[in-house]
Each structure stands twice: as structure tokens, then as C-alpha cells.
Amino acid sequence: MAGIKDVATLAGVSVATVSRTINEPDKVTEQTRITVQKAIKKLNYHPNVLARDFRTRRTSRIIVLVPDISNTFFSNVIRGIQRQAKGLKYAVLLGETRNDKGIEREYASMVLSRQADGIIQFSPSNPFLDLAKDNDPLTDFWVNACECISDTTTPKIRIDNTKAMETIANQVLEMGHKKISVLLGPADSPLTISRLSGVYAALEKKKIDPKSLTKIEGDFSARSGTQAALDLLKIKTKPTAVLCFNDEMAFGLIHGLKQSGLSIPEDMSVTGFDDIELAQYCDPPLSTISQPAMQIGSTAMTALHKKINGKFNSDLEHILPADLIVRSSIAAPRQRQIS
Amino acid sequence: MAGIKDVATLAGVSVATVSRTINEPDKVTEQTRITVQKAIKKLNYHPNVLARDFRTRRTSRIIVLVPDISNTFFSNVIRGIQRQAKGLKYAVLLGETRNDKGIEREYASMVLSRQADGIIQFSPSNPFLDLAKDNDPLTDFWVNACECISDTTTPKIRIDNTKAMETIANQVLEMGHKKISVLLGPADSPLTISRLSGVYAALEKKKIDPKSLTKIEGDFSARSGTQAALDLLKIKTKPTAVLCFNDEMAFGLIHGLKQSGLSIPEDMSVTGFDDIELAQYCDPPLSTISQPAMQIGSTAMTALHKKINGKFNSDLEHILPADLIVRSSIAAPRQRQIS
DNA sequence: TTGAAAGCGTTACCAA
């Protein structure tokens, strides 16, 4: 395995010059640059990054902490991170946390032991909590995406969940629905809280009694959507529309409702949130909110890069636009409510 | 930040002894071990992993190369890798390749430059190809999962695609279908080839003319499934069943067929492959082949670990079991074929 | 069992 020394010898220059041609090409003559690059190619030389990292105390690696890898919405965010990371010369370490604080902490300690430069966190918690014994500045190197903590120091990259939810709720109410229901995520999740307040805002605008809103708690899984269908059918005054707080639950809900003989949207309108790829192939195609997943990812990567490099960050909150996608899973309610 | 030297000084021993107490505790007296550990604690010493990696030429990091992160089947394999990696003390670097050989090569060079110890590759190609000028032993550190190359040296972890496809084709033929169609992946993909031969095997068993099989090429995306529906409807003698080579395409196909007024499975039976989470929430629920995704991942991680550590590997081919999942997307054909 | 010391392959400082 050829080392920098071999390259230097072959090119007839010093190791310092080889190092420079690689890292600061502007600081060498074009002449020597060409010679050195030729030698590099000839020897098939790959710099030993371990040695470089060791020397520079930098890894060019960042960690992405995601609660659930198989959620396709996250996949797209990760893809955005990945692409941006490539441009900024970072490698992406992936960690699935299943919302386990212990696992989050383990990954965070990889930053303290300099195995990675920083963290992109998708959950509303500081992974460095309880870890910052020495008030270590390294514990600052993280940004929060999608579902965010409420502090004033961490960069946040997300959509306006309240506004997005209000938009889709408005759409449903405009169609004439009076009695609606929501299928929430976990009750304590900031995502659930902010989206729910969007629903309330829409109700208020239409002067509909917020108490008429039926709330069912789910966990963002399709399975919990199917479960919710059963709960829903037990209600005496059934809603004519259900707003699900993500697409997977909407899939499960629709499945459950159909099994019980209901037609969507004739008997009940259903909406989702996220616009995962399969949403348009749902039967009926799902009305939902499209999040700019890739853009969230790339923005988060850029923000982390700035944070790591100590750049001043004037805008801590990056609120990206989300779009209402109307498909045929919603329609005006029937004149009579179903019994 | 305290270093190993500080610990040595405080404990009144040499750095070598400190190193030993950390890495080979059995090789030091209990007496000194205690002294050293006390010093470590007092100084809040954390070994510099960068220095250790550099010195040992090992990173405890592996790269996972996946064509498409947002494919939920891959997500589950990755999860399996992740869990196993944790036990074996590896961190997982994720790379999305979009089947781009250039990107694969870039990641492979990260192994040569010692940023990672090895690669788990999901595509049927050697990522180190064109990169191994010096016959570098490092280029051996990879394993192939799911869709595999045909050589005799690379460990392979996959299901028996031919057999699995034959199983589901048998199921459909047993139900009485005579005229069937297949929705393939890319024609040159080993996955397509092996699964297709499974279909032929099933046809032969039933003495059905293989020429009666209508083949439509897709690209494993839902969109290509919807496109295939259009193609299918143009055929004069329509099939009564379509075997899709993955679930996403089945989703798209069913969507397209329904749009054209067909009922599934009454007018046409449809099957998928992979059993992604949403398959059971499809309308009708999708019959498919369930791959042991997590197990594929963990097995691949273990195999790579062995490869890296130069362990003799008697079984290069790990063929894992796959299950037929029968749901209501298939049924006996109608007596008369639809016009 | 312990210690002294030689690297590991870079980068970065200082001189030339």
C-alpha cells in the first residue's frame, strides 16, 4: 500500500508538498501539482484518512439519528441529507434509535470521542443531555429536524405543522363536513400537539364547537390506524371525516373502515400527512400534506455544517413550505349521516 | 482534555500499562489495574478513538450500499444490519447509490482509504472493480446481499428467488389460472432473471406453454406498475393473473387496473414480492412473498465481520427461507375470460 | 508483569 512518502519520492518532492497538492492545491505551482497528481495516479495512492483525522482532529462524518428507518418519509429526508453531505464532503452515519434515550446517548458520545463531528436529530430531545460533564463545546454540534425541541439555541428545520394541518382541515371543512375526527400520534409528541392546534384553528374559523372533535390516539403506524377504525365505529354520532396525522395511519384506517363495509369517501372522508410515495396509489388516492422531505434533509445538513464550523447562524428556525395535495379520499359529506 | 500520558503520570505507571489496563485488563496486576482505573476516573479520561483507529488500522465502521433508501424492504434489511452491528461494535455508514457505479466506487475507495472496514453491497456488482490496481487485500472486504453477483469468492446472503417465485406461481396456477402475465424488474437484473425462471418452472410443472406467458418490463417502482396496467389492457387475450416482481409495482398495477374499471381479484389476480409493511393494507390485501429482511441484514453483518477478520468461511452462500403469504388479491379465475 | 521507545501516516510549523 503506497503512502504519501512513496508519492513524494516518485514525484521528486517532499511529503509536505504532496500534502499541499491534495489539501491546498492553490498553494503549489501548476507544474508540481501535475507531477504529484501523476505520481498519485500511478501509485494508486489513497490518503490514509485515519491518519488525517487523527492529525486534524476532524472526522468529516456526521450522525443521523432517526427513530424508525423504515418510515419512508424519513428515508427521503435521509436522502436529502446524503446528497448535501456528499457536496460538503461528509459521510453519513446512520443510527436507528426507536426513541430510546440510551441509544441516542450512545451515539452522542461518539461525537465526544471524536468519531463523528455532529448529529442531526429527528426527535425532540437533546442527545447530549446528561453527557456534558465538562460543559464540552462538542455537545453543541447538533441540529434538530422535523420534530423539534423547544429551546432557543438549537437550529431547527421543519415545516409549520400547525399551519399545514390547518390548511388540510380547512379544505375538509370547506367541503361541508361539520363533525370531524382526528387520528393523532402519541399524545405527548410536539408533532401531535402542533398539528392538533392547527385543527382547532380551522374549527374556530368555521365557528364549530371544538368539543365536537373526536380525538383518537395512534402511534403513527398503519396498525394503529386499523385499530382506530374499530374505535371510530363505536361512536354514536359518527364523524363524516377523519384527519390522520400521517399517511401510514390513514392506510390502516381506510383498510379498517372498508373491512367494516364503509366506502371512502362516500361514507367517510380521510386525509393523511407526509405524502409518502404510495399515498397516490391508495384506494382512494389519499389527500395529504406534502412535506419537502429532501429539502428538509439538505437544509439540516447545511445547518449542521455551519454549526460545526462555528459560523454565525442568524436564522435558527428554518420553516420550509408544505403543500396541500387534494386527491379523491375526501368529498362532500352525504346529506344524512350514516347511522 | 486528559490524555493517556496524564493518566500514566497520575497513576505512577507507564503509558503502556495504562493502555493494557484498558485493552487487555488480564495482563496487569489487580493492584495496578485499580490504581490506573482510579486515575482514569479522576481525570475523566476518554481514549481518543481517532488515535486508536489510526494506530490499529481499524475503524469499526462498515458501509452499507443500498440502491434506494426509501424502499421499505431495504429499510428492514438495514435495521437488521444495524442491530447486529451494535453487538459486534460496528457503526454503520449508509450510502445510497441509485445503482450508479461511480458512487459505488467512491464508497469503495473509503475502504481503501481506511475510513471503513468493509462493505455490504445490495447490487450484483463488485464495488471495488477498477479500483483494485494493486491486488489490494482490502478489496476483499465486502459481502453481497439480496441481489448477488455470480462469482465464487464473495459471501452471498439472499433467499432462493427462483424457488420463492415458483412457489407463488404454483399457488396461482393451482387456483386454475391458465393465462398469466409477469411484471418484471429491469431485464438484466439477476433478480428478474432468477424469479422469471421460477415462473417458468411452475408453468412447466403444469404443462402450460411458456410462450403463453406475457412479460412486461418494469423498474420496481409503483409508477411502472401503473404504466404496466395500461400495456396489459391492450393485449387481446388478457391474462387472468399478474405476478409482480415486487410489492411497489403491484400497488401501482392494482391502482391502474382499478382505474380502468377492473375488480381485483375478480377480474384479475395480482401478486407481489417482498411483503412490505403496507402490503397487508392494500385493497385487496396483497398476496406476496415475505423475505426475512432483518435476518438477511444480521447474517450479512456477521459474514462481513468474519471476512474482515480473515475467518475461514465454509459456507459462502447463505440462503435464507422465504414465506408465501396468501391474502385476498388472488382468487380462482372466472369461467369466461374478460374481453 | 512492567517500562522504554519505536512507530503509525498525516499535517503544519518554520526556514530556506
Place this chain on the structure above:
DNA sequence: TTGGTAACGCTTTCAA
């Protein structure tokens, strides 16, 4: 612009 060379913090011989 270039070269010589001292770090970087650890592991790992080799002797004691």
C-alpha cells in the same frame, strides 16, 4: 513556493 521535521495519542514490540 518548497522542504525538513516535530508533533498528534495511541498500541505494540522487545527487554528488563
